[in-house]
Amino acid sequence: MNSASDSLSIIPITGIPEIRPDNDLVKIVAGAITKQNVSIIKGDIIVFAQKIVSKAEGRIVKLLEVRPSSFAIRIASELNKDPNIVETILGETRRIVKMDRGKSDTGRLIVETRTGITCANAGVDASNVSGGGMVTLLPLDPDDSAKRLVESFKNEFGIEIAVIITDTIGRPWRMGLTEIAIGCWGIKPLKDYRGQRDSKGYELNATIVAIADEIAGAAGLVMDKTGSTPVVIVRGFQYEHGGIGAKELIRKPEEDLFR
Amino acid sequence: MNSASDSLSIIPITGIPEIRPDNDLVKIVAGAITKQNVSIIKGDIIVFAQKIVSKAEGRIVKLLEVRPSSFAIRIASELNKDPNIVETILGETRRIVKMDRGKSDTGRLIVETRTGITCANAGVDASNVSGGGMVTLLPLDPDDSAKRLVESFKNEFGIEIAVIITDTIGRPWRMGLTEIAIGCWGIKPLKDYRGQRDSKGYELNATIVAIADEIAGAAGLVMDKTGSTPVVIVRGFQYEHGGIGAKELIRKPEEDLFR
Numbered sequence: 001m002n003s004a005s006d007s008l009s010i011i012p013i014t015g016i017p018e019i020r021p022d023n024d025l026v027k028i029v030a031g032a033i034t035k036q037n038v039s040i041i042k043g044d045i046i047v048f049a050q051k052i053v054s055k056a057e058g059r060i061v062k063l064l065e066v067r068p069s070s071f072a073i074r075i076a077s078e079l080n081k082d083p084n085i086v087e088t089i090l091g092e093t094r095r096i097v098k099m100d101r102g103k104s105d106t107g108r109l110i111v112e113t114r115t116g117i118t119c120a121n122a123g124v125d126a127s128n129v130s131g132g133g134m135v136t137l138l139p140l141d142p143d144d145s146a147k148r149l150v151e152s153f154k155n156e157f158g159i160e161i162a163v164i165i166t167d168t169i170g171r172p173w174r175m176g177l178t179e180i181a182i183g184c185w186g187i188k189p190l191k192d193y194r195g196q197r198d199s200k201g202y203e204l205n206a207t208i209v210a211i212a213d214e215i216a217g218a219a220g221l222v223m224d225k226t227g228s229t230p231v232v233i234v235r236g237f238q239y240e241h242g243g244i245g246a247k248e249l250i251r252k253p254e255e256d257l258f259r
Numbered sequence: 260m261n262s263a264s265d266s267l268s269i270i271p272i273t274g275i276p277e278i279r280p281d282n283d284l285v286k287i288v289a290g291a292i293t294k295q296n297v298s299i300i301k302g303d304i305i306v307f308a309q310k311i312v313s314k315a316e317g318r319i320v321k322l323l324e325v326r327p328s329s330f331a332i333r334i335a336s337e338l339n340k341d342p343n344i345v346e347t348i349l350g351e352t353r354r355i356v357k358m359d360r361g362k363s364d365t366g367r368l369i370v371e372t373r374t375g376i377t378c379a380n381a382g383v384d385a386s387n388v389s390g391g392g393m394v395t396l397l398p399l400d401p402d403d404s405a406k407r408l409v410e411s412f413k414n415e416f417g418i419e420i421a422v423i424i425t426d427t428i429g430r431p432w433r434m435g436l437t438e439i440a441i442g443c444w445g446i447k448p449l450k451d452y453r454g455q456r457d458s459k460g461y462e463l464n465a466t467i468v469a470i471a472d473e474i475a476g477a478a479g480l481v482m483d484k485t486g487s488t489p490v491v492i493v494r495g496f497q498y499e500h501g502g503i504g505a506k507e508l509i510r511k512p513e514e515d516l517f518r
């Protein structure tokens with residue numbers, strides 16, 4: 001028989017102040033967790049919205065200081081976007097996957113980021129940034145950011161946790177955005193059921209589950225998009241430790257039918 | 260200040276026996292929930308893996324009884340698949356999105372199902388089906404299946420809940436499968452933040468979140484792929500009632516950059 005102990009808890013953490021470059025994110029988040037009368041426990045997965053990690057790492061661009069290339073200016077005109085934003089996007093891009101004027105006022109620019117994540121606008125985002133004319137970039141190496149957060153929790157509080165850093169992205173074929181894992185540490189992002197047998201003795205032959213993306217989605221349910229809940233604890237999930245980060249979630253070009 | 264009351268619980272339900280055509284799924288699931296000392300409460304979202312819904316609806320095919328067309332036989336040969344399975348897949352297909360031999364032994368057949376879901380093999384699946392040579396099909400109309408489940412819970416127990424029916428699917432660009440919502444009722448599958456302002460007063464202009472898919476992913480974390488946990492309760496999530504089902508999650512062809 002199953003029991004409540006097999007249940008997962010998805011715990012939103014609020015009361016996190018505006019994060020500024022070089023803030024000690026772990027101390028601030030741990031403080032907010034404590035204020036909420038929640039204790040961090042071993043095995044917790046702490047999920048961070050990309051935005052506050054980017055801010056702590058100083059990944060902020062003042063658009064007025066950007067000098068767009070002639071290519072950026074031309075694309076911006078085609079897509080009805082700000083040339084300085086397009087230049088910023090291109091600076092984060094290793095491959096343009098799709099450009100389209102779309103039916104809305106603003107065109108769409110789907111790219112592969114420098115770390116291989118396929119998303120709109122390379123994750124360059126103007127929402128939830130203090131001061132006008134500023135945008136955030138994704139962390140330079142989100143797995144490394146997650147690793148440093150895991151290590152800080154260990155060093156400062158002696159607690160072993162896992163960290164997932166998420167971003168909100170769109171998908172082909174389906175409406176609506178979902179939260180996905182762009183970085184992680186302390187947890188293997190893929191769970192491999194291959195070789196296990198199902199309840200009827202049939203060998204499962206093609207089931208590798210992207211648990212880090214499912215955890216990101218679960219956290220996304222309580223991550224208010226207005227930015228007031230950028231951290232979520234996922235508690236009670238049994239996961240494999242280790243791995244090399246969320247880079248395992250990126251499909252190799254030669255195995256991808258939809259490049 | 261936030262509190263534990265804002266947390267979500269993801270509660271796996273086990274002990275559900277093999278489901279057969281015309282079984283009363285709601286009675287069986289309610290029985291398993293009760294045995295687990297969990298009470299269903301108003302507002303619960305009960306998530307069903309597609310497989311048990313399909314079985315209860317008799318959406319099972321005996322492969323030996325299938326007569327493959329010459330097209331199915333040719334494709335099966337190209338993709339190194341069973342012609343009878345290919346015929347079954349084509350019977351559930353309204354459009355082939357991609358056919359590819361792939362690098363593995365078996366080729367890949369990505370299609371749009373009769374209800375517009377883009378997935379491999381039209382959801383035709385041999386795992387967790389009793390007896391050899393049997394496969395399950397997706398429910399004929401998963402939103403309608405969800406609606407009937409919602410109504411049965413109301414009629415039999417007087418409790419208003421929402422239902423999401425999920426399937427495990429792959430995605431372009433990313434490794435690993437995730438659970439998505441193929442049917443739902445009693446909950447709007449998309450949450451629209453447009454027009455709301457973020458914590459800095461910036462108007463959110465492109466944020467519609469596919470919460471039904473995030474709920475499916477959260478449930479997927481405890482839905483063991485061996486089939487022993489086909490039902491999950493998601494408790495504590497504030498959602499909008501109504502909607503027209505998971506068909507809202509299907510992107511219109513003319514708005515899809517990746518058709």
